[in-house]
Amino acid sequence: MTTRRGVLAAGAAMAIGPALAQGAAVRLVVPFAPGGSQDVLGRLLAQAAGPLLGANVVVENRAGAGGVLGAEAVARAAPDGTTLLLATAGQLTIAKAVGRRLPYDPIADFTPVLWLSDSPVALLAAPNLGVADTAALIRMAREARDALPYASTGIGTNTHLIMEDLKARARLNVEHVPYRGAAAAFNDLAAGRIATMFVSVPSVLSANGAQFKVLGVTSRARFPATPEVPTLIEGGVPDFEASIWTGLSAPAGTPPAVVARVAAAFSEALRSDLVRSRFNTLGVTPNGADGVAFGAMLREDLERWTRVAAPLNIQLE
Structure with missing residues (x-):
């Protein structure tokens, strides 16, 4: 047959x-x-x-x-x-x-x-930053006298450019600190030396969640692997998507x-x-x-x- x-x-x-x-x-x-x-x-x-x-x-x-x-x-x-x-x-x-x-x-x-x-990528915040969601982080970064340091997985990578896109759209006062990968950045995020970063969802799923606060994801709808995490669009950034x-x-x-x-x-x-x-x-x-x-x-x-x-x-x- x-x-x-x-x-x-x-x-x-x-x-x-x-x-x-x-x-x-x-x-x-x-x-x-x-x-x-x-x-x-x-x-x-x-x-x-x-x-x-x-x-x-x-x-x-x-x-x-x-x-x-x-x-x-x-x-x-x-x-x-x-x-x-x-x-x-x-x-x-x-x-x-x-x-x-x-x-x-x-x-x-x-x-x-x-x-x-x-x-999508996930927007993370340091535990000691005290922000509960994307909107709170955006308010803090807009009002900060000194630029908040943000990590990326390297100059010219997607995590670098996605944050720079958000920075321009939401008028954030943030400063780039490039790393060679997510692991070292996670350590500095947990210690509060870095305020925020974007990172791939697979990296989030494989990491110790106590190291950071997950604020949002860059998909248009909530991502199936992280259904409890709101999108950045829900967090007040209109039409912000990245994959x-x-x-x-x-x-x-x-x-x-x-x-x-x-x-x-x-x-x-x-x-x-x-x-x-x-x-x-x-x-x-x-x-x-x-x-x-x-x-x-x-x-x-x-x-x-x-x-x-x-x-x-x-x-x-």
């Missing part, structure tokens, strides 16, 4: 080309080192999507230069559907917005395939039929019980918007962060 899944897998294999029919693997380039949240997400999707494509989807970790090395490898690969990028803003939109020198054009050199997932998104991209020039088949397989993988159950523990939600919507988001994301970064005079090595 022919199943829908079997038809999809067979069609995908034929559409991508004879190489897959002969057992060649599809490379899913994850531009980060093994073990991180994006690597876990990539391996999960590869496991679920492979049978739907009728191919072995192999994760290839290409860390370095903030993920730029991995993205470059995909941009230069043959546009035949056998090399894909697990894309994030760090290689595409934010990378260009902050003036990083890129060996590729993040829009022109890739074909957007599928918008895979979203995760740590993940997408699937292919080299520019990949045939539309190939893109459609790859998108169909990964879209069905997103709906699988395996992926949905693990996404909950990872602190992310499946998106599934098609390549057209993903491409439109990329252009909007690039415009937003370029506007936010322009007055900051960010200097990257």
Whole structure:
């Protein structure tokens, strides 16, 4: 008996080309080192999507230069559907917005395939700050004589730019203190040396909540992993949204039929019980918007962060 899944897998294999029919693997380039949240997400999707494509989807970790090395490898690969990028803003939109020198054009050199997932960031406050919610923090930061120090996970990262966007919109008197990651920032937040910061929801879920007060999240609706935490919109910042998104991209020039088949397989993988159950523990939600919507988001994301970064005079090595 022919199943829908079997038809999809067979069609995908034929559409991508004879190489897959002969057992060649599809490379899913994850531009980060093994073990991180994006690597876990990539391996999960590869496991679920492979049978739907009728191919072995192999994760290839290409860390370095903030993920730029991995993205470059995909941009230069043959546009035949056998090399894909697990894309994030760090290689595409934010990378260009902050003036990083890129060996590729993040829009022109890739074909957007599928918008895979979203995760908001959480706004945190130091326990000794004495604020109960986002509105209280905003009032304090507006009225502060001396700038409140805020942490980020690095200059030109999403946690840096999201706070600078909030600073501009809400007229906050805050000062940036960059860290090399969330762990050290959490320590200083707990000790009161840092007043506030944005950080990814997965980092919040894995950390000791006694170290900080979670004030809000940057999704439009309350996030399923933290249903008790209000959004920043509820906290009085109109239309303030930000997502740590993940997408699937292919080299520019990949045939539309190939893109459609790859998108169909990964879209069905997103709906699988395996992926949905693990996404909950990872602190992310499946998106599934098609390549057209993903491409439109990329252009909007690039415009937003370029506007936010322009007055900051960010200097990257």
